Amino acid sequence: MKGIYTWSAILAIVFASVIGDVLLARAMKQVGDVGALWRRAGLGIVIGRTLGNPNFLFGVAAMAVAFFSLLFALSWGDVSLVAPAAASLTFIGNAIAAKIFLHERVDQRRWIAAGLVAAGVALLAG
Amino acid sequence: MFAAAGDSMLSHGMKQTGSISLNHLQGVIYAVLNPWVAIGILLLLAFFATYMTALSWADLTYVLPATSLGYVMLALVARFVLHEHVSPLRWLGIALITGGVGFVAGGPELTKHPHGDAPVGKPCVAASPLLAKDARNGAPGVEV
Numbered sequence: 001m002k003g004i005y006t007w008s009a010i011l012a013i014v015f016a017s018v019i020g021d022v023l024l025a026r027a028m029k030q031v032g033d034v035g036a037l038w039r040r041a042g043l044g045i046v047i048g049r050t051l052g053n054p055n056f057l058f059g060v061a062a063m064a065v066a067f068f069s070l071l072f073a074l075s076w077g078d079v080s081l082v083a084p085a086a087a088s089l090t091f092i093g094n095a096i097a098a099k100i101f102l103h104e105r106v107d108q109r110r111w112i113a114a115g116l117v118a119a120g121v122a123l124l125a126g
Numbered sequence: 127m128f129a130a131a132g133d134s135m136l137s138h139g140m141k142q143t144g145s146i147s148l149n150h151l152q153g154v155i156y157a158v159l160n161p162w163v164a165i166g167i168l169l170l171l172a173f174f175a176t177y178m179t180a181l182s183w184a185d186l187t188y189v190l191p192a193t194s195l196g197y198v199m200l201a202l203v204a205r206f207v208l209h210e211h212v213s214p215l216r217w218l219g220i221a222l223i224t225g226g227v228g229f230v231a232g233g234p235e236l237t238k239h240p241h242g243d244a245p246v247g248k249p250c251v252a253a254s255p256l257l258a259k260d261a262r263n264g265a266p267g268v269e270v
Contacts, residue, residue, distance in 0.1 A: 123219030
């Protein structure tokens with residue numbers, strides 16, 4: 001029973017952080033190249049435009065949800081299961097979500113990279 | 127540009143790992159006043175700012191593997207600064223992550239992708255705000 005709780009919390013972490021990452025990436029694409037914008041318009045504009053972007057705010061909210069899901073997951077399961085499972089599934093989920101929602105060209109090279117990193121993170125965090 | 131990217135990735139990897147381990151040590155919620163946790167939070171904010179900057183000019187699928195170098199840094203810090211034992215399995219993990227990051231950073235993807243979105247992405251960049259914001263413009267955005 002505890003396993004179900006733990007795994008649903010892990011899935012919640014993965015979903016929330018993938019959503020958060022996608023929203024943040026989209027927000028920053030809308031803001032544009034921060035370095036160029038900074039030189040052109042100043043740091044205040046960069047910060048204002050970022051914080052004023054609704055995608056950014058929702059992204060941060062999703063990250064907060066992911067964080068609290070992590071706390072729940074940790075209260076139900078072991079760190080040695082929760083941390084690697086959530087981290088590596090998030091990498092895979094992000095590759096899929098970036099392809100679908102951000103229209104990034106996720107080619108073979110990037111799939112392999114996502115897979116390698118996910119496996120490596122699972123080994124390291126475990 | 128590559129060096130700058132690598133550097134900022136590494137440094138925010140460091141920052142991230144630092145704050146993560148501190149948070150774990152101190153307990154998350156009610157130790158905010160503890161100076162270590164405060165430093166950890168500051169570093170986490172710095173990580174977040176650099177992460178956002180990287181996302182502004184690179185793909186999510188490019189930035190994410192790169193930030194995972196943070197795990198590698200954490201392991202190396204544990205080994206050489208804290209003199210912890212790093213098991214062979216973890217070295218394998220380090221090798222896998224490094225290899226994966228090399229895969230993404232290596233090829234033409236680096237330059238092609240941030241700008242590589244531009245050929246396809248000229249409409250795409252224009253469409254994504256619409257896509258995100260209002261539903262009626264979302265449909266053409268999806269087709270792109």
